[in-house]
Amino acid sequence: MRIDKPLWHEGLILTQQHFQQQERWAEFSLLQVASAALAEPWGTLGVEVDEEALDAGRLKLTRLKLRFPDGTPFDTAVTDALPPARDLTQGLPADLQSVVVLAALALPDANGNNCRFDEAALAQPRRSFRDFVRVTDRNGAGETEIAAERHAVRLLFDFEPCADATVCAIARLTHTSSGQFKLDHRYVPPCLTLASHPLHIERVNRVADILLSKSVALGARRGERIEQVTEYGVADVQLFWLLHCIHAAWPQLRFLASHSGQPPERLYAVLAQLTSALMTFSTGAQLTDVPSYDHARADEIFTRLETKIRELLDAIIPSRVVSIALTHKSATTWIGHFLDERIATHAADWYLSVSSSLPPFELVEQFARLCKIGAPDDVEHIVNSALAGIPIKPVQRVPSAIPVRLDNHYFALDADDPAHARMLAAHACQIYLPASIPDAALQLHAVLRS
DSSP: OOOOOOOOOTTOOOOHHHHHHHHHHHHHHHHHHHHHHOSSOOEEEEEEEOHHHHHTTEEOEEEEEEEOTTSOEEETTTTOOOOOOEETTSSSOTTOOEEEEEEEEEOOOTTSOOEEOSSOOOSSOOSEEEEEEEEEOTTSSOEEEEEEEEEOOEEEETTSOOTTEEEEEEEEEEEOTTSOEEEOTTOOOOBSSGGGSHHHHHHHHHHHHHHHHHHHHHHTTOEEEETTEEEOOGGGHHHHHHHHHHHHHHHHHHHHHHOTTSOHHHHHHHHHHHHHHHGGGOSSOOGGGSOOOOGGGHHHHHHHHHHHHHHHHHHHSOOSEEEEOEEEEETTEEEEEOOOTHHHHSOEEEEEEEEOSSOHHHHHHHHHHHOEEEOHHHHHHHTTSSOOOSOEEEESOOOTTSOOOTTOEEEEEOTTSHHHHHHHHHTEEEEEOOTTSTTOEEEEEEEEOO
């Protein structure tokens, strides 16, 4: 849609079109600057969902701050109104397991009529609506009523048509076994800054901690020719360049952690550069394994990069953490096999993590009492009895090498219990968890002591 920048001169008779075109020119100029500074200058800045309303079958926001792909800023705390709530009991497919929620703003119509001036129902959504408010004279004490323009943002679901709007994903809802919808806290929508979602900051700190621990492990291999001066021989060339890769990335990650207003694409640049540099030490990795940046799926891309970084580092410097792959055998049973020989030959501390739709206090109390873990034969015998498996207890802190999740709770296994020794001898484990703990997801980690 063409923009006609007004020519301001003496004797000009002002109309609303002059101010509208001037405003459009200012928006256009800002968008050009933003696009030059960032590859993707849009995304969420803050999303808060009323989870009590979700329990009642209504999707209702309490805060929304974002920048739409067309450059339009939206902030309910400063200038805009919350979008109308949606009824989750109507209009959704019965077999729907999850749905992405979109914030939608109608695209401007070149023929005008972009504002709704009353509450009359319209065939097509308008981009804005009129709202009368009373404002104070900032340089005096007077107050008057003015007509304010509010963006008419509405909530859509990802299966609904949105070709006539600029949209931004803001949340994902999942269907629970009880028939209600709950907010998926693991979903990360497109973000304008790293601070827009806690999982971005969590990932930055986690990768930085991994690099720091690897640096310490590698540093112990260095020699000193004179005090405070590191000596590298010909055989240490690989060690030198590996340390160089780690030390080059760590300060950048710490900067992003302390300056969370940076955009996610800058985290991608750091992780992608580190991944490609570590591939120097691998014969099985290719540069084409580095995924391209996708702003709409940034968290998925970051997960792939972090996984690749961990794999490359563990191949060069074996990790102290052995994650046991758990297979869901039935609705209440998980099976895991110990394929890493270090588990049987080295002393280790064991940690079991769980996430569930139960409230945190109830989950911690019930999980330690109801979960039964041990060798497969042991668990088969005790599952229908009052006997316990390996004793577990909740812990507040776990070793930094374990990838911590914000919504997971962690439990330590008693390594001195005889049932623990039988589990190690079987090179396998079985976990029983009753269905009274809904939507459970389990992870088992062994942390080698040396």
